[in-house]
Amino acid sequence: GPKVLQIPSHQIIDMGQMVTLNCDPVSNHLYFYWYKQILGQQMEFLVNFYNGKVMEKSKLFKDQFSVERPDGSYFTLKIQPTALEDSAVYFCASSLDRNYAEQFFGPGTRLTVL
Amino acid sequence: GEQVEQRPPHLSVREGDSAFITCTYTDPNSYYFFWYKQEPGASLQLLMKVFSSTEINEGQGFTVLLNKKDKRLSLNLTAAHPGDSAAYFCAVSATSGSFNKLTFGAGTRLAVCP
Numbered sequence: 001g002p003k004v005l006q007i008p009s010h011q012i013i014d015m016g017q018m019v020t021l022n023c024d025p026v027s028n029h030l031y032f033y034w035y036k037q038i039l040g041q042q043m044e045f046l047v048n049f050y051n052g053k054v055m056e057k058s059k060l061f062k063d064q065f066s067v068e069r070p071d072g073s074y075f076t077l078k079i080q081p082t083a084l085e086d087s088a089v090y091f092c093a094s095s096l097d098r099n100y101a102e103q104f105f106g107p108g109t110r111l112t113v114l
Numbered sequence: 115g116e117q118v119e120q121r122p123p124h125l126s127v128r129e130g131d132s133a134f135i136t137c138t139y140t141d142p143n144s145y146y147f148f149w150y151k152q153e154p155g156a157s158l159q160l161l162m163k164v165f166s167s168t169e170i171n172e173g174q175g176f177t178v179l180l181n182k183k184d185k186r187l188s189l190n191l192t193a194a195h196p197g198d199s200a201a202y203f204c205a206v207s208a209t210s211g212s213f214n215k216l217t218f219g220a221g222t223r224l225a226v227c228p
Contacts, residue, residue, distance in 0.1 A: 002186075004157075013123045031214060033214075033216075035216075041217045041221075042203060042218040042219060042221055043118075043158070043203065043216075043222065044218070045215045045217065047215060048214065048215060056215055058215075091157060091158070095214060102148075102160065102163055103214065103216060105150075105157045105158040106157055106159055107157040108157060
């Protein structure tokens with residue numbers, strides 16, 4: 001079936017550094033999402049993105065977070081600067097349209113902030 | 115906003131027994147419902163999506179029930195086998211007024227013992 005890829009699978013960085021998480025969504029999909037999952041907890045919505053714009057974001061999407069998808073390349077989540085509480089697995093998802101609603105998830109990037 | 119409560123958080127059954135997981139949600143405008151399976155270290159695998167017009171959906175080895183009156187979504191794994199051992203998450207999406215923000219339950223860790 002359709003696959004969403006995420007690079008890297010693991011990332012360890014020091015607190016205060018910048019990190020960029022990369023997502024390669026399903027090729028014809030138009031809507032993109034980031035979710036955060038702290039170990040052992042549920043996945044929580046961060047942000048969705050369409051046509052170059054953030055459409056909706058949650059309280060978890062702090063000012064230090066930003067997303068973009070320049071020229072149809074990777075859909076990225078940048079955290080600058082990182083904090084200890086940013087340690088989590090970040091899942092990217094994409095969907096073909098808004099109303100059909102089925103989101104395909106990537107394998108996640110495990111981010112550890114030391 | 116939408117809140118989803120999932121029970122039980124942990125479930126252990128013997129091979130061949132059934133496993134029953136339930137989610138309740140709060141937003142009466144919720145329209146799309148999903149069950150995902152997540153194996154350790156892996157991403158979410160969609161088991162079934164349910165739209166509000168349907169009540170009973172059958173998949174391979176499981177049944178999904180939707181009770182809109184009670185705002186309850188259930189997953190019943192019939193004749194569970196060790197390969198079903200995983201975390202199961204329900205997810206709920208609002209109507210088309212929202213850009214497909216999925217709200218997840220906290221998950222059920224299912225262990226199927228031989």
